[in-house]
Amino acid sequence: MSYSRNQLHSFTRAFFEKIGCSAGNAAIIADVFVAAEMRGIGSHGLIRIPDHYHLWKAGRLNTKPAMKITRETVSTAVIDGDNAPGMLAAAFSMDTAIRKASGAGTCWVACRNSNHFGIAGYYAMMALEHDMIGICLTNANPLVAPTFSISRLLGTNPIAVAVPAGKHPPFVADFSTTPIARGKLEVAVRKGEKTLFGYVQDREGRPSDNPGILREGGAMLPLGGDREHGSHKGYCLSATVDILSALLSGAGFGPFVPPSVAYLPLPGENNGKGTGHFFGAMRIDAFRDAGEFKNAMDKWIDTFRKAESVEGQPSVLIPGDIERKQEEISKKRGMNLIPAVIDELNRIASELDMDTRL
C-alpha cells in the first residue's frame, strides 16, 4: 500500500500532538520525518516513531520543551534543547545559526540535551535558500567500536553538508561515518535479511553478517572497515563529530549518549546532558560573490557528471542525486512502508486513541 505525503504527515503530526507537542511543533517534527520518507531514507522515517513512543512512555522525552541559547558570541551559540524531540532542538539550532551567520558571515551552534533528530541533511539544507552552506553533525547511540576494539564508544555520527549551486540542484551530502547507516541494519533485521561482511563485528570482534548482532553485544565498524583500509580514519571522523557535538555543548559524549533504542541500557554515569549536535551556516558572499560561486559550483557539477565510468558501472553521482530523484518519484507515486512497521504504528495509534490510522 502506498501513502501520500499528506497521509504520512498527518499521522506523524497526530502522534506527536497526542504525546504532548504543540500543533506547530508537531508539524516541524512531521516535516523532518516525512522528508526522510520522501527522500527514500525510510530507515530514518516513520520506522522511528515507535522509538519516540517508548522514550516518551519511559518519561525520557520532553514534548513541551523550553529551548534556549545559554551562551553566545557573534559567530557562535550554545543551545540547551531541554530534552526536546531532536527535530525541534535541531531546527531551532539551525535557525539560530542561519540568523547569526547573516550578520557575522558564519555561525556555529553546539546543542546539548537533545535527542535523535532524524536525517542530518534536512538541517544542512535549511541554509540553501539563504545562499549559505549548511553543515550538520550529531552524535548517536553508542554502537560503533573504535579501531582495534570491541567497546561500543561511538555512534554512526553522521555528517551533512549542503552547498547551493546555480542552474543545477544543490550538492547535498549526508552520510554516516560508518560503511552503512544503523537504520539500514534495522531495515535488514525487519526484512529478515543478512548483510555483507565489513559492516559489523560480534561481541568478540569477529566479522559478522548478522544485522541483528548489535542486540547481542556486537558493534558496527567505522568507515574504512579494518585498519589496513583506513578504519582509523573513520574513527577519527566519528570522534571529531562526537567532540564537536558533545564536548562543545556539554552533551553526553560517546558511550554516554542516551540511547534511542530499547536494547541499549541507559548510561550509568552521567557525563553530560542528552544527545549533542553541531551546526554551521556560512554565507557564500562572506567569501565570494554568490553568483560567481554558483557558476563555479555548476562547473564543478558538470565536471563530475562528465566523469568516465568503469565499464559496467553506473554514472558518477553528485551527492544528493539519489534522494532528489526519489523525492520526485515519491511525489508522483507515494511511499511504501514495511508492513510490520504499519502494524506497529497502528497499534500505537490505537493505544493512544488517535483518530488517525495508516
Place this chain on the structure above:
Amino acid sequence: MSYSRNQLHSFTRAFFEKIGCSAGNAAIIADVFVAAEMRGIGSHGLIRIPDHYHLWKAGRLNTKPAMKITRETVSTAVIDGDNAPGMLAAAFSMDTAIRKASGAGTCWVACRNSNHFGIAGYYAMMALEHDMIGICLTNANPLVAPTFSISRLLGTNPIAVAVPAGKHPPFVADFSTTPIARGKLEVAVRKGEKTLFGYVQDREGRPSDNPGILREGGAMLPLGGDREHGSHKGYCLSATVDILSALLSGAGFGPFVPPSVAYLPLPGENNGKGTGHFFGAMRIDAFRDAGEFKNAMDKWIDTFRKAESVEGQPSVLIPGDIERKQEEISKKRGMNLIPAVIDELNRIASELDMDTRL
C-alpha cells in the same frame, strides 16, 4: 644514517633560501617539513623537496610572494597566496584565522593560489596554544576517482582537526580521505614494494596492488574502497574538502588543481587559481569555559584509553598518539631518510651550489 632536527632544518632552510625565499620565510617552511619528519610522516617530509625544486625550475612557484586578504567579514577571510610555497600561504591563513577568531569566536579562512603545504596537522595544531580548536583542509593533485569512475577528479584531500585537552596531550587527527595517503604510495615505489589491494585501481578501474600505477593512468580509491563498503562516503568527504578549499576561495578545483608531481600534466583549462585550502579556528570559550571543556576532553580520552581490545589487537589509540610518540623518539635518536632521497637532495644541493649537504 641518522639526522638531528637541526640538520634537517638547516638543509631545508638553505634550500628555500637558495631558491629565493627570505630567511624568515625559509624558516617557516623548514618548520613544517621538519615537523613532518619528527612526527614520522616522512612521506610529507624532505622527500618533497625535489617536487619544490622542479616546480621552481619550471617557474611555477613564487618564492617572493605578496600574500594578502582579498575579502573578509568578522568571522571569515579569503586569502590570495600569490603562488607561494603552500607552507607560507597556509601559515599566514591560519594566523589570520586565529587572530580573527579571538574577536568573533570563530574564523574561517579560504585560501587560493597556493601550493602543496605539507602536513595539514601542523596548521590545525597552531590553534592549540590559543585554547582553540584548529581545522585544516586542502585539495591536492587530482589522483582519486569518484565512486564508479576511472576519471581522476579529486585529491587525497586531507582533513586535520586539533583539539586541546587538559592533563592529556591534545587530540590531533590528520588523515587523507582515501584509505592510504599518496605519500605512502610514493614511499612504497621508492622502496620497490607492492601495496595491499583496496588502495588503487588501474586505468580501466580494475583492482591493483602496484603503488606506481598512478604513473600509468591508474587512480586512488576514496575512503571506503568500494561502493558496498562506503566509498561514496569517502567521495562525499573528498568532494566537500574540494568545495570548501577551492570554490569558496576561487582556487582550481578537482582536476584543475595544479599538480605538484611531474607525472601529471598541467590542467589545460584554467578554472581557478592554484591549490586551495580551508582553515578554521574556534575559541573553546565561545562555547564553554575552557577549563570545563578540557576536563571533559580528558574524560573523553580516558574513556577511549580504557576501551577493550579485540583479542590479539593493540590498545585503542587517541588520534595524535603515534605521531607524538614518534616525535619523542626522533628527539632522542634523530631521523632516517631513504638513501635514494638523500642522494637526490645532495644532487640538488650541488646543482644549486648550496653550502649544506646531508
